[in-house]
Structure formats: C-alpha cells, structure tokens
Amino acid sequence: MFPDEVAARDWDALDVILVTGDAYVDHPAFGASVVGRVLEARGFRVGIIAQPRWDTPEDLLRLGRPRLFVGITAGAMDSLVNHYTAHKRPRSDDAYTPGGEAGRRPDRAVTVYARLARQAFGPTMPIVIGGVEASLRRIAHYDYWEDRVRPSVLVDSGADLLVYGQGEKPIVEIARRLASGEDLCGLVDVPGTAIAVADLAMAGLDDRARKTLVLPAFEEVAQDKRSFAHFSKLYHLEHNHENARVMVQRHGRGRAERHVVVNEPMPPPSTEELDAVYELPFARDAHPSYGGAHIPALEQIRWSVAILRGCAAGCAFCCITEHQGRDVSSRSHGSVIREIETITRDPKFRGTITDLGGATANMWQMGCTSAEAHAACRRASCVYPTVCQFFAVDHGPLVELYRGARAVKGVKHAFVGSGLRYDLAHHDKKNGQAYLEELIGHHVSGQLKVAPEHVCDDVLKVMKKPGPAEFEQFRGEFERYSKKAGKEQYLVPYFISSHPGATTEHAVQLMEYLQKNRWKPQQVQDFMPTPMTLASDIQWSGFHPMSGKPVHVVRDMREKRTQKALIRWGDPKSRPLIEEALRRTGRLEPGQRLDAGMRPATGRRRWSLR
Numbered sequence: 001m002f003p004d005e006v007a008a009r010d011w012d013a014l015d016v017i018l019v020t021g022d023a024y025v026d027h028p029a030f031g032a033s034v035v036g037r038v039l040e041a042r043g044f045r046v047g048i049i050a051q052p053r054w055d056t057p058e059d060l061l062r063l064g065r066p067r068l069f070v071g072i073t074a075g076a077m078d079s080l081v082n083h084y085t086a087h088k089r090p091r092s093d094d095a096y097t098p099g100g101e102a103g104r105r106p107d108r109a110v111t112v113y114a115r116l117a118r119q120a121f122g123p124t125m126p127i128v129i130g131g132v133e134a135s136l137r138r139i140a141h142y143d144y145w146e147d148r149v150r151p152s153v154l155v156d157s158g159a160d161l162l163v164y165g166q167g168e169k170p171i172v173e174i175a176r177r178l179a180s181g182e183d184l185c186g187l188v189d190v191p192g193t194a195i196a197v198a199d200l201a202m203a204g205l206d207d208r209a210r211k212t213l214v215l216p217a218f219e220e221v222a223q224d225k226r227s228f229a230h231f232s233k234l235y236h237l238e239h240n241h242e243n244a245r246v247m248v249q250r251h252g253r254g255r256a257e258r259h260v261v262v263n264e265p266m267p268p269p270s271t272e273e274l275d276a277v278y279e280l281p282f283a284r285d286a287h288p289s290y291g292g293a294h295i296p297a298l299e300q301i302r303w304s305v306a307i308l309r310g311c312a313a314g315c316a317f318c319c320i321t322e323h324q325g326r327d328v329s330s331r332s333h334g335s336v337i338r339e340i341e342t343i344t345r346d347p348k349f350r351g352t353i354t355d356l357g358g359a360t361a362n363m364w365q366m367g368c369t370s371a372e373a374h375a376a377c378r379r380a381s382c383v384y385p386t387v388c389q390f391f392a393v394d395h396g397p398l399v400e401l402y403r404g405a406r407a408v409k410g411v412k413h414a415f416v417g418s419g420l421r422y423d424l425a426h427h428d429k430k431n432g433q434a435y436l437e438e439l440i441g442h443h444v445s446g447q448l449k450v451a452p453e454h455v456c457d458d459v460l461k462v463m464k465k466p467g468p469a470e471f472e473q474f475r476g477e478f479e480r481y482s483k484k485a486g487k488e489q490y491l492v493p494y495f496i497s498s499h500p501g502a503t504t505e506h507a508v509q510l511m512e513y514l515q516k517n518r519w520k521p522q523q524v525q526d527f528m529p530t531p532m533t534l535a536s537d538i539q540w541s542g543f544h545p546m547s548g549k550p551v552h553v554v555r556d557m558r559e560k561r562t563q564k565a566l567i568r569w570g571d572p573k574s575r576p577l578i579e580e581a582l583r584r585t586g587r588l589e590p591g592q593r594l595d596a597g598m599r600p601a602t603g604r605r606r607w608s609l610r
Contacts, residue, residue, distance in 0.1 A: 015044040017066045021105035022075035022096040024050040026283040029301045037280040038168045051104045057120035068178045070117045073131030074109035086526035098293035114157035130163035140218045141531035142540035149222040152260040154196040162194040192266030196258045203261045213245040225541040232537035232545035241265040242375045268327045275335035304355035311359035314381030316535040330365045344410030357418025384464045395435030415445040422474035423466040441485035451494040455513045462501030497563040498554040499527045500538040507563040520570030
C-alpha cells in the first residue's frame with residue numbers, strides 16, 4: 001500500500017495498481033485482495049490503493065506509475081447500495097471502512113475512480129474496471145437512485161476494459177497479454193469482459209465464427225418501457241458460456257456513438273482452479289496501517305469459509321446469477337478442510353467457524369450431469385419452476401464435509417450462516433433428510449436464518465421462489481430435528497416487502513400469517529432494485545420480461561413504508577400505516593382503530609383471512 005513496502009521487496013516499480021472503495025483487508029471474501037493475490041501468484045507485482053481521496057489524484061500517484069494497468073473496483077458492494085437505504089435515505093455507517101465510518105468512498109465509485117486514474121496517469125494508461133458495481137452495470141440498466149435507465153458504466157467512466165463476473169481468469173489473461181507486449185487495442189476478445197468502441201470493426205466482430213446478438217440501442221430502451229422489458233429478456237438468456245452470444249448495444253449517435261460489446265462469459269472456475277485461489281496465503285486480516293481498527297465486515301466474515309461460488313436458483317431479486325453465474329463451482333473436500341486447519345493455527349481463532357457456505361449453502365458439488373444438455377441450455381434457473389432432470393441433487397457429500405469440518409482439531413463449532421434452499425433438500429430423496437438432521441443437529445448457532453420471502457403464491461411466482469408448503473414442511477423438520485438433538489433453537493424467517501407483484505392485499509396476508517405464527521420480525525428486507533436483476537427490470541418497466549404481461553409494482557414511498565410496516569406489525573410505530581392498509585383492504589371500518597393487541601378496538605372478532 002505504501003512506497004516503503006515496495007522498497008522492502010526490492011521492486012523498482014509495480015505491474016498493476018488496484019484501486020478499491022473498501023479498506024484493504026487481505027481475506028478471500030474481499031475481491032480486490034483475491035485479484036491481487038491471484039496476480040501475485042502469477043509473478044506480477046501488485047499495489048493496492050484503498051479508499052483514496054477523490055478530489056485529487058494525489059493518493060493514486062503514491063505508488064508510482066504501474067507498468068501494465070490500473071484496476072478499479074467500488075468494493076464488495078455497489079457504492080449506492082452501500083450509501084443509501086431502499087427509501088433512498090443516507091446510511092450512517094459503512095461496514096467496509098475502519099470504525100464503520102460512512103463517507104469514505106464516493107457515489108458511483110467506479111466512474112469516479114476511473115476518471116481520477118485517467119487524470120493521474122494520462123490517456124495511454126489502460127484502465128480496467130471490475131467488481132460488482134461495474135459487472136452489473138456493463139450494459140444499459142435501470143438505476144433506482146436516479147429512477148431512470150443509465151448507460152453502460154464503460155461509457156460513463158471512460159475505462160478501456162470492463163471485467164464482469166468472477167474476475168480472476170479474465171484479469172490474469174489481460175495482465176498476461178499486456179505483459180507479452182500486446183497492445184491494449186487487441187484485447188477485444190477476452191471472455192468475461194466488455195469494451196466500448198466507436199467502430200464495430202475494432203472489436204473484431206467481422207469474424208463470422210463469433211455469434212452476435214444486437215440489443216436495442218440505449219436511447220430506445222431508456223425511453224420505451226416495453227422496449228426495455230424486451231431488452232431485459234434478451235440479455236437474461238445470455239448467461240451460459242457454452243452458447244452465449246457476444247452482445248452489442250449502441251450508445252449515442254454521430255460523433256458520440258459508441259458500441260458497447262459484451263463478450264461471452266468466461267467459463268466458471270474448475271474445482272482445481274477454485275482450490276488454488278482459496279489456498280493462496282491470505283492473512284485474513286486488515287492491513288497493519290489501520291492499527292487494528294475495527295472493520296465490521298471483516299469481523300463478520302473473518303472465520304468464514306467459502307465452499308462454492310455461483311448459484312443455480314436465479315431468483316428474480318438476486319444479482320448472483322448475473323454476476324457469479326448460474327453454474328455452481330465447488331471446492332474440493334480436501335481444500336476446505338485444509339483452509340479450516342490453517343484457520344485453527346491463527347492465534348486469534350477461538351474455535352468457531354462462522355459459516356461454511358457461499359451464494360447458497362447447500363449447492364456444494366451440485367450441477368448439470370449432461371454435457372449435451374448443458375451446451376444447449378438457456379434456462380434461467382436449474383431449480384425453478386421445477387428442478388431440472390439433469391441437475392444433480394445429492395447432499396451426501398455435504399454431510400461428509402460437515403463431519404470433516406467438525407473433526408478438525410481446534411474446531412468447537414462449524415456453523416452454516418449462508419442461505420440454504422430447503423426445497424433442494426426436499427427434492428433429494430436419498431440424502432435430503434440426513435442433510436437436514438446433520439445441519440440442524442450440529443451446525444445452527446441457536447438461530448437459523450432462512451428466506452421464504454413471502455407466503456402468497458402470486459408474489460412467489462414473480463420472485464421465482466418455492467411455495468409456502470415447502471417452508472411449512474421445513475418448519476416441521478426444523479422443530480423435529482432440534483428436539484431430537486436436545487437443543488432449543490429458533491427459526492428466523494426473512495421476508496421481502498414491496499417486491500414486484502406484491503400489492504397491499506398481499507402484504508396484509510403476509511402480516512396475518514406472521515400474526516398467526518406469533519412472529520414479530522425486527523428486520524425486513526425492503527425491496528431495493530439493483531442493476532441487471534430481473535425484478536429491477538420489472539420494477540422499471542411494469543412488465544414481466546419473460547411473459548410481456550403487466551406486473552404490479554410499488555413506486556410510491558408511502559406504499560413502500562406501508563408494506564414494510566405490515567411485516568413489522570409488532571412495532572407500535574407501525575400501527576397508523578397498518579390501520580390505513582386494513583381500511584383499504586376492507587378489514588377495518590372507517591374510523592375503526594386497532595388496540596394494543598393489534599385487534600379491532602370494537603368487538604372481539606378479528607378480521608378474517610382473505
């Protein structure tokens with residue numbers, strides 16, 4: 001991070017400088033650290049500039065001019081998600097900053113940092129952007145904070161290359177080719193990258209061997225919501241690296257015309273490649289320059305172990321499929337155990353692995369069993385509306401992994417904190433129940449957080465989540481296996497308010513379900529549209545991209561607050577909004593109020609379930 005550290009390694013200059021909006025934490029959950037370690041393992045000299053000032057290029061110049069390129073990331077989160085709530089109110093803290101201090105990165109950090117790098121290093125320096133903010137803004141996208149469609153971040157930032165998805169393989173390919181003397185202009189065909197060019201011939205698309213999909217132009221989708229919904233359908237089908245086409249989208253006209261070219265996805269990492277990444281010598285700590293300052297995100301994940309990447313579910317509100325991909329990449333049993341053994345040797349470790357998981361905790365070693373089917377597949381989900389016949393669902397290996405983790409000397413507890421798909425466990429007739437018994441009996445920290453998200457079939461269908469019967473079955477299993485293990489444990493369900501498809505009537509039904517089960521949620525995930533997710537595209541257009549049919553969406557902030565209040569029905573402050581919603585849905589008479597027990601103040605009978 002500093003010139004004296006460069007000098008201590010006897011380096012005269014760096015090959016790559018990475019600029020990140022997060023504090024520098026050397027842990028495999030922090031993207032800039034992973035990219036830095038991967039490049040280092042290939043022999044490249046890497047420096048990291050963490051949370052630089054953005055009113056001057058002074059911080060970026062601290063380590064000198066890099067030989068190959070400058071890499072830019074906003075950090076582990078989109079900077080606007082990091083800064084604002086679903087109600088667009090500023091957040092008071094930042095978990096990725098020492099002391100949790102807010103305000104240490106700019107809004108739209110990728111664009112700001114890329115422009116700053118251009119100012120610092122001039123027009124000839126290759127600028128490569130990546131991470132979740134850049135990845136999910138690689139083409140035209142709905143921006144919730146401005147409530148409009150924005151152009152590709154490549155156009156806004158002026159960067160030369162954009163790396164999307166899992167970035168290790170593309171970034172190594174870029175570094176290798178630049179180091180070999182190849183000109184930046186030749187890096188037009190790297191899978192997992194996007195570029196912006198004035199002339200399509202510059203992108204090498206005159207080669208007919210490359211299948212191309214021309215998307216509606218930015219100006220068209222920005223002005224016409226039906227066109228935007230059609231555009232969404234097109235790009236959501238281009239996720240399989242085996243059959244995805246190169247996508248092209250025009251931005252601007254005349255001299256300002258640019259063509260954003262999104263190359264096909266990079267194949268997901270193999271087990272051997274993933275093992276190699278996670279077994280790099282991460283310090284699992286923040287840089288010493290922070291003096292041991294508390295970094296909330298680090299403390300939350302310091303003793304977690306990622307066992308997989310990617311998610312085959314494709315839930316409408318989730319960006320994982322658009323970012324990490326639908327194909328699940330799993331580490332080997334041995335690699336996971338070796339990482340746990342490494343953790344136990346850390347003098348700060350106190351015996352608890354906080355999470356054995358990933359995007360979805362129980363998809364480890366699951367995937368397509370047919371090479372032929374996979375090569376042709378364009379499904380957005382392997383598990384919805386039904387589990388694909390070619391998707392292997394077997395929890396047996398995961399049970400053995402859990403037992404192996406518990407057996408490591410020095411491990412007192414190995415909890416699962418990542419979300420799980422209980423519908424997959426139900427689908428697994430061979431080992432599903434054994435998995436649930438193992439999980440609930442040994443790997444719950446007292447509370448198990450699960451995400452049924454809603455209870456109304458109409459809303460769950462838009463979300464692409466299993467129906468309430470699956471959750472009710474899992475509730476029974478949780479109680480049964482907890483009792484069998486002799487443990488008092490609690491199930492903590494998470495629900496989303498104001499998701500596309502959810503009306504006030506649906507929200508009231510959800511409240512009635514919670515009351516019936518005596519659940520009083522303290523935290524509610526109020527739907528926040530993030531770029532490139534299916535639900536966000538529905539939110540903006542009002543149409544479901546796959547069917548073209550209209551979908552109810554909540555755009556009024558008072559209505560968002562009402563749906564959130566209905567889920568948080570146990571909070572007395574929610575009562576006025578709840579009363580208003582109950583009157584609108586015919587459950588309270590005009591002027592009728594609720595008492596402290598959330599019952600109509602006159603008469604004993606509660607409203608009936610609708």
